[in-house]
Amino acid sequence: MKRKNHIHGTFGTARRLLACAVSAGMIGTLTPAAVLAAEPAASADGKAVTVAYSPKKAADVLAANSETESREIHDTIKIDTETGTVTENGTKTDLKEALDVSARTEQKLTDGTKTQNTEKITDYLNGQGIYQVRQTAAGTLQVDAPYQMQRIIVSLRRPLKDSFGASHVMYYQTAGQYVLSYSSEQATRTAFEKLAKQYGSNHVMLDTAVRLSENRQAGSSAGAAKAAAVHTAASSQSSPQLLKGDYVSWATHQSGLDTLKEYANANKKLGKVKVAIIDTGIIKQHELFEGRTISRQSTAMVMDQDDVSGLKYSYQDVDQVSGHGTHVAGILADATSDQVQLLIIRAFTADATGEPYASLYDLAMSVEYAKESGASVVNISAGINHIPGRRRDYASKALYEAQKEMYRYMESVLKSAYRDGVVVCCASGNRENASDSLLISKQQSYPAYSPYVLAVGAITKKRKRANFSYYGKELDFVAGGYNILSASRFAEDEYVYNSGTSMAVPIVSAAAAMVRLYHPGYSRGSVVKVLRQHAYYGKNGGRTVKQGYGYIKISNPSQASLKKKQLISGVKKSYKLVSKGKTVRLKAKSSSGQKVSYHTGNASVASVSSKGTVKPRKKGKTTITIKVPNNSRYDYAVKKVTVTVRAKK
Numbered sequence: 129m130k131r132k133n134h135i136h137g138t139f140g141t142a143r144r145l146l147a148c149a150v151s152a153g154m155i156g157t158l159t160p161a162a163v164l165a166a167e168p169a170a171s172a173d174g175k176a177v178t179v180a181y182s183p184k185k186a187a188d189v190l191a192a193n194s195e196t197e198s199r200e201i202h203d204t205i206k207i208d209t210e211t212g213t214v215t216e217n218g219t220k221t222d223l224k225e226a227l228d229v230s231a232r233t234e235q236k237l238t239d240g241t242k243t244q245n246t247e248k249i250t251d252y253l254n255g256q257g258i259y260q261v262r263q264t265a266a267g268t269l270q271v272d273a274p275y276q277m278q279r280i281i282v283s284l285r286r287p288l289k290d291s292f293g294a295s296h297v298m299y300y301q302t303a304g305q306y307v308l309s310y311s312s313e314q315a316t317r318t319a320f321e322k323l324a325k326q327y328g329s330n331h332v333m334l335d336t337a338v339r340l341s342e343n344r345q346a347g348s349s350a351g352a353a354k355a356a357a358v359h360t361a362a363s364s365q366s367s368p369q370l371l372k373g374d375y376v377s378w379a380t381h382q383s384g385l386d387t388l389k390e391y392a393n394a395n396k397k398l399g400k401v402k403v404a405i406i407d408t409g410i411i412k413q414h415e416l417f418e419g420r421t422i423s424r425q426s427t428a429m430v431m432d433q434d435d436v437s438g439l440k441y442s443y444q445d446v447d448q449v450s451g452h453g454t455h456v457a458g459i460l461a462d463a464t465s466d467q468v469q470l471l472i473i474r475a476f477t478a479d480a481t482g483e484p485y486a487s488l489y490d491l492a493m494s495v496e497y498a499k500e501s502g503a504s505v506v507n508i509s510a511g512i513n514h515i516p517g518r519r520r521d522y523a524s525k526a527l528y529e530a531q532k533e534m535y536r537y538m539e540s541v542l543k544s545a546y547r548d549g550v551v552v553c554c555a556s557g558n559r560e561n562a563s564d565s566l567l568i569s570k571q572q573s574y575p576a577y578s579p580y581v582l583a584v585g586a587i588t589k590k591r592k593r594a595n596f597s598y599y600g601k602e603l604d605f606v607a608g609g610y611n612i613l614s615a616s617r618f619a620e621d622e623y624v625y626n627s628g629t630s631m632a633v634p635i636v637s638a639a640a641a642m643v644r645l646y647h648p649g650y651s652r653g654s655v656v657k658v659l660r661q662h663a664y665y666g667k668n669g670g671r672t673v674k675q676g677y678g679y680i681k682i683s684n685p686s687q688a689s690l691k692k693k694q695l696i697s698g699v700k701k702s703y704k705l706v707s708k709g710k711t712v713r714l715k716a717k718s719s720s721g722q723k724v725s726y727h728t729g730n731a732s733v734a735s736v737s738s739k740g741t742v743k744p745r746k747k748g749k750t751t752i753t754i755k756v757p758n759n760s761r762y763d764y765a766v767k768k769v770t771v772t773v774r775a776k777k
Contacts, residue, residue, distance in 0.1 A: 175291035178298045183496035186300045187429040190307065190490075193296045200480040201337050202226075205271040206264070209245035212238040218560035227253070227271070242267075258313040260522065274527060275313040277487050279335040280320055282306040282327060283533070289326070292319040302496075303537075307489070320530065329529035336534060338486045340408070340452050340476070340510045340630060376416070376462045376623065378589055379608025379635050384683025385463040388642055391685050392465035401645045402469045403505045403637060404498035405460060406491065407453035408484045409445040409474035414615040416458045419466060425501040426472035429494050430486070443472040447484045451617025452476075455626050456509050456634050458615030463638035467645055471503050476510075486510065488534055492541045495552065499545050504644050506545065506552040507637040508581075509630035512574045535570070539578060546580035549652040551644075553637045554578075555629035556585040556598040568600035577602055582640075582656065585676065586610060586632040593674050597629050603676035605663055607635035639680045646688040654690060658682075661691045661763050687760060694756055694765040695719040702770040705734065705744035709776060714740035718756040718765065727753045734771045744773040 180186035205216045205226050214221050223229035223237070229252075237248045249269060253259045260272045282288065285304045291297050293315055294308035308323075310316040316334075323332045375386035392398055402423060412422055426443045445454045457470060475494040476484040486494075491510070498506045522528035545552055557573040559566055568577055576583035576598070583602050586594040586609025593599060594610045609632030616622040636659070643658045644650065650658070665678025672678075682688055698717045705712060714736070716724045726736040733748035742752065749772045758764035 175294070175297060178296075179301055180298055181301050183302070183493040183500065184427065184429070186298065186302075186307075187490065187493050187497070189298050190309070191429070191431040193309065199276075201483070201485045202271075202273040202276055203337075203339060207249060207269040207271065209238070209249060209269060210242040210267075212245075227259075257317055260527065273313070274334055274336070274531070275316040275320070277335040277337060278310045278313060278316045279487065279489065280308045280310075280316065280323060281333040281335065281489060281534070281537070282308065282323060283331050283333070283537075284327065292322055294319065321526065324526035324530065329526040330533060332526075332530050333489075333534040333537060334527070334530045335487045335489045336512065336531070338488055338491050338510050338512055340447075340484055377459055377608065377612050377614060379459070379612055379631070380463040380638075382589070382591075382608055382679065382681070383463065383635050383639060384681045384687075385635070385638055385642065387683040388685070388688065389463065389465040392467060392642065392645060395685075398465075398467050398645055399648055400467050400469055401505070401641050401648075402471050402501070402503045403460060403464070403507060403641045404471040404473055404494075404501070404503035405453065405457050405507045405634075405637075406473045406475050406494045406498065407456050407507075407509060408447040408451075408476040409443040410454045410457045410470075410472050411445050411451065411615070411617045411620075412443075412472075413620050414454060414458065414617075415621050416461050416615045417470070420461055421466070421469040423469050423471040423501070426470070427497075428474040429490050429497065430475060430477045443474045445617045446474070446476065446478050447617070448478070448482055450626060451615070451624070452484060452509070452626075452630065454617045455612075455614045455624065456507065456630055459612060459631060460507060460634035460638050460641075462614065463635055464641055465645070468638075468641050471498060471501055473498060488512065488538055492538050495541050495545055499548055499550055504550060505637050505641045506550055507634055508552065508554045508575065509628075509633045511555055511557050511576055512572075535574065538575060539580070542575060542578050542580040546652065551637075551640045551652055551655055552581040553584055553633050553640065554581045555633050556583045556600075556603055558586075558596040558628050559598065566598055568598045568602045573598050573600075573602075582636060582659075583676070584629060584633045584636045586627070586629045587675065587679060591679060594627070594629075596627075597632075599674050599676075601673055603673070605636050605659065605677055606665075606675045606679050607632040608679075636680060639682055642682065643688045646685055650690075658688065658690055661758060662687055691758065691763040692720075692761055694722075694758075694762040696724065696754055696756060696765050696767040699754065699767070699769055702772065703742065704772050704774065705742070707744055707746050707773050707776045709744055711741050711743045714742060714752065714754070714769065716740060716754045716767070720756065720759070720762040722756050722759065722762070725755050727755070729753070733773055742771060744771075746773065747775045748773055 178189050180189050203216050207214050214223055214226055216226050223234040224231060237252055238245050250261050253261050253271060258275050260274050262270050264270050283305050288306050295311050296309045298307045300307060375381050380386050428443050445451050473494045475486045475490050479485055519528050554576040556568055556576045570577045575581055582604040585599055585603050585606045586597040587606045588594055588610045609629050610627045611625050612631040613623050613625055616624040639659055640655055643655050659680050660677045662682050663677035663680050665672055665675045696716050696718055698715045703712055718724055726740050728734060728736045728750055730750035732745060733750040734745060735743045736752050752769040752771055754767045756765045
C-alpha cells in the first residue's frame, strides 16, 4: 500500500510585523529573519514559517501545502491469528490489501499455531515502525496506524526551537499551536518521539482520522449499495412521484417538521437562522436546494485530493459512492423552512479507495469556523470509532498522552461552541462488527460522547431502535435513520435511500434550527429544553438508555416554545403509617388538570392503588412517585413522597 503525504502546516507569530495582516485576517509566510526582527527566532534550523490567524486561513494553509495525490487511510484492522481472517471496519480483506504485506510474507506469518502467528505478526508489524498492535480480549490482534495523518500539533506559546524535519510548519496563532507536517509515517514517528521528549507529551498531539457515520453491513455501506441501485433505476426514483405532500423523508413527517415548515414559510415576519453542515459537501444544483439560501460563507476546509469536483476548494460533494453530504443536507433542507440558511462546510476529502475521511484537527477547525460564521446549529454526521482509550492499549505513554491531548483540544472547541450558545448535533455511531459493543463510549462514539453536544441515534419507521445504532446514557435523542429518502448526487431530480445515524442527526438539527427561528432570543439551554419537552418515548417522559429523551415531534409554532411548568399539589412530603394498619389516600392534583399516576418503590412495605390509596404492609420505608404526563402546553412533572411504616405494637 502506498502512503503519500496529505496534510501539512507551518510556524512562527510575528504579531507586530503583521498588524495589518491580522486586521485583514490574512496569512503570511515568514522567514526566520523576519521572525527574528519581531520576536525571538522560532527555528534553529532556518525553516520558513507560516502564520494563520483564523480557522479558515489555517485550513487553507494546510490544504495548499498538501500533495495532490491521495493515500489510503486505515480504519481499525483486526486479525484472527488462528484462522488468518483479516477485517477492516467489519469488511473482510487480507494482509496484502490492508497492510501491503506480500503474499509470501503473509503465508509465513500465518502458517503456525495461533500463539506462534500472534507473535510473528506482532513482531513483523511492530518492526515496520508505523503501526500500533495490541491483543484484544477476544484474542484477535487489533492494528492501528497512529502516524498515518502525518501531522503533529504542538501547543506552545513560545518559539519552537526546531522544525524537527517537518516538510512544512504552521503557527495557528488563535490556538497557540504549531502544526508540523511530514512526508512519511516513519518521519512522523521519529519527530513525534523527539518532540514528546523535548516538550513533554502533554504538549504534543497526533492528528487522527474521522469517518462518516454510515451503516455498514456485509462489508459494504448499506446506504451506498441502496444508492447505486436507485441510480441504475433513476426513473422510478425521481421527482415528483416520490413526494408525498410537502416532504420527502418519512422522518421529516414523523417529527412534524413538514407541518411546522409550512407555518414558517407562510410567516414573512420571521428572521433567519444559519445551520452548518460539516460533511463531504453538497451538489447544490439538486432540486431539494431550490429556493434555499446556501450561505456565501460555505467553503471547503480541505483540498479535493482527487479533483473530483474540478474545483479544489469547492464545497461540491466529493463522495462518489453515496453522496453522503448531499443526502444529509437534503434531509435538513426537507425538514426546515426557507428562512433556514445552509452553511456548507466540506471537511472531508477522499482517500485512495474513494472513501471520504477527515482529520480530527480539520473537524475542530470546521466547528470553529461554523461558530465564527454565525451558525447557531452545527450538524456533524461523523465520528471516530476505532481509537483505544486505555493506557495499556498504547505502545508508549507518550503515544497515549498525545492521543488524549488531541481529544482534549477537540473538547475545548466543542466546549467553546457550547458556551457561545451553539447547538452541536452529532451521530451516536453505527456498529461495524457484530462483536462490537453497541454502547456509546469515548473510544467508539466521539464526538457524540462529549457532554457539549447532542448525541443522536437512529430509529425505524415503527419507532424501534435501529439495530446498528449506538445507545447509552449519553444518548440525547433519536430520529428516523433507516431507509431515509433524500437527495442524490447523481442527478438534480434524483433521490436515494440511505440508512445510518448520519441520517438521523439532521432531523434533530432541523428541529433545533426551527426552535431558534421562532425564538432567536432563546439560549442553548432553552432550545434543548424545548426539544426535550417535545420528545416522546414511554408514557411519562424522562430519559432512557436505548432512545434518550425519545424522538422529537414539533408540528406547529406553539410547540416550538417552552412548555409551562406543571405543579403537583395536595400531598405532604412524608407519611407515617403502622404495619397492616389504616390506609391513607393521597389526593394529588396537577396544575394542568391532568390525571396523575402513582408508583411505589417497594410494594412489600407499602402498596399504592391507581387512585392513590396507600396500604401499609410491613415495617420499612418506601417512596411513592407521583407523575403527570406532558402535553402540548405543559411539561411532565414528578413528585416523590416518603412513606415510613412502623411495626404494630
